[in-house]
Amino acid sequence: MRKTYSKMLQQSFIDFCLRNLQATGMDEEVELFQPFQKEQITLPEEAQCMAVKTLLHMCNLQFALRLRSNAEFMSPSGGVPFIKVGAQIVSEFDPIVEYLDLKGISLSQELSGAQRSEMKAYMALTINRFYNAEVFLSWYCEAIAEKITKPRYGAPYAWPLNKILPWYKQQEAKKYLKVQGWLEKSQDEVYEELKMACKALSDKLGDQYYFFLDRPSELDALVFGHLYSLLTFQLIDDKMADIVNSFPSLTRFVERIQDTYFAGAAAEENS
């Protein structure tokens, strides 16, 4: 009697362990929420969404793309995109990286401490320069804001909301720039910042395939997301794309990642 009882206990313990093991992988469907790609999304959002999508592709995670016009207001932190796994909702790039790490999925496991430190530093550079420059150009440069960003941002709403919400968002963006001292910069200085960041990244990348160790890391996903958006997003002029294009190693990097991870997606979109 006693023996069977202990055996039962053992069995249930093994079951428990097995279930825990499963929980470390992704057993539930991952859904990614973002604003509408064609009519609505603005440049900084597009870059962030692209980065997260690339990250998920690099982790070999299947995800379902959900387009919602109010994705921004569904997100717990007010930033897009966010992913929903079962009951959990995680928004924006850094928290998503951390969440995947908890689940045992990480791109930077094999990096040494020094390399990981460098990776974090370059990620900070990408966000600090690229993201701020994108916000600056799309919301603070009056010509671009009036012609492109505001109409796009207000696209899903009827009058008067399509005037009020973009205005409100613009105030927020300006505040974001102001606290970081970016409002004192002129447009040319912002282009200069972009150029410096591109130069730093291209110096770091050199002739390698990826930034670290011949395999993709979070940094690759983030940089690709931003560079791809800078290259393809239609603003009134092509100045941003020109800046990126003046660094051939970066354009090659973008093409390579696009071919590797987005070849299927592009074919689907075209069909």
Place this chain on the structure above:
Amino acid sequence: MAAMEMECLKGDWGLPSVNLKCLNIMTYSLFVEAPIKFYDDRMLWRNLFAQFPVFRSGEMVLYNSDEKIIRYLKERNFNTDARLTDQQRADILAYSALLEERLLPAVLYLWWMDAKNNVEFSRPWYSKAFHFPFNYFLPGRIHKAAEERLECTVGGNHVLPEELRTKIFKDAEECLDMLSEKLSDKTFFFGDSPSSLDSLVFSYLASLLRVPFPNNDLKDHLKQSENLWLYCSRILQRYYPTSAEEETERKEQEDARRTPGSIDEDPHKVRNIILSVAFAVCALVGYSLLSGLVQLEVMDGSDDMDEGEVD
């Protein structure tokens, strides 16, 4: 070449300035031996938002941007980074972005958001740092700017104050670990001579170590990573030897002054009491005279006689 001068926030505790950007420029100028004159507490009426540092060279004025000032110095051939490779220069850019994103929020939090530090330490110190009448509103403005910055970049409506605190300090500790990893056991970040990254990192580390915040969660963590701690004291010793000595001297003097007790303060007390009593008496007498509670009549003998006649 026009003379270069810069207005800074004043320093304390052996640091030439407590403002990160000012400290960065000051250290950088020592690295390259650039002839810059530093002033504190000057021309505040032209800098009503307390945007330090203000850099002037001839006609040109640069506000609030250490990056631009260093770029200007580099153009003038005061360049520490010329010997570096392109990749090392890229590293400098990346690590300065990292510091801005991860460590700056923690320093701002320690100065202004931590309730105890703010009330007991930062406000009193800052109101002493400026002269009248700027001591009344500049500390408030600096506080507000720091708060806004934290709210826009790290916080927001969805973050609780307690969460904000843990997030900021977690990020900062990670950042310190990364710096320690990057520095390992070198004298400076890129070999044996300093670069612009060194002055930047030093400005952060020195203020975390030297500023005596009542609540300082990061100091212990920083002391644990020995190489950073040694690095910081090495730069202090090498580039600010006098200030360190002065600091100990000043402390000794202060201690000496404290021990005899309150004798030193007594003459002021007596003077103050006399002054305040005199002022109160003047005010009372003045009020009673003006409002007519007490009337004084000046009478001569002849007046008396006149009155008598009329009656």
